[in-house]
Amino acid sequence: MAAKLGYPLSVRARLKLVEELRRRGVYVRWHAFEFLLAYKGRIAGVLLLEPSRGSCTLYCRSCPADLVQQVREALAAAGVDAELRVVELHAP
Numbered sequence: 001m002a003a004k005l006g007y008p009l010s011v012r013a014r015l016k017l018v019e020e021l022r023r024r025g026v027y028v029r030w031h032a033f034e035f036l037l038a039y040k041g042r043i044a045g046v047l048l049l050e051p052s053r054g055s056c057t058l059y060c061r062s063c064p065a066d067l068v069q070q071v072r073e074a075l076a077a078a079g080v081d082a083e084l085r086v087v088e089l090h091a092p
Helices: 011-023 065-077
Strands: 026-031 034-039 040-051 053-058 085-090
Touching: 011 026, 011 065, 026 065, 034 053, 034 065, 053 065, 065 085
Parallel strands: 053 085
Antiparallel strands: 026 034, 034 040, 040 053
16 A cells, blocks of 8 residues: 555635634634644644645644544544644753
8 A cells, every 4th residue: 555645735625624623612823734723721732734744743732632632623524634643842
């Protein structure tokens, strides 16, 4: 089986993703393939979509499990066919 090189991601699909995230109570500030996310009144992290690499990564300092689930559900509802990778960042 060939490796998956990427996934299609139109502007319409990204708008749908923003809509799905907001519907789930996630604040979204969107620019191109980067989404600044806030959840429950706090900045939560950055969601980076890289369709040419077939990746989708959520960078955050401490990712609440319910936020990760909301993002996964929103990605699926928007038709983004990529597995979500979560990277928790720690201050030095």
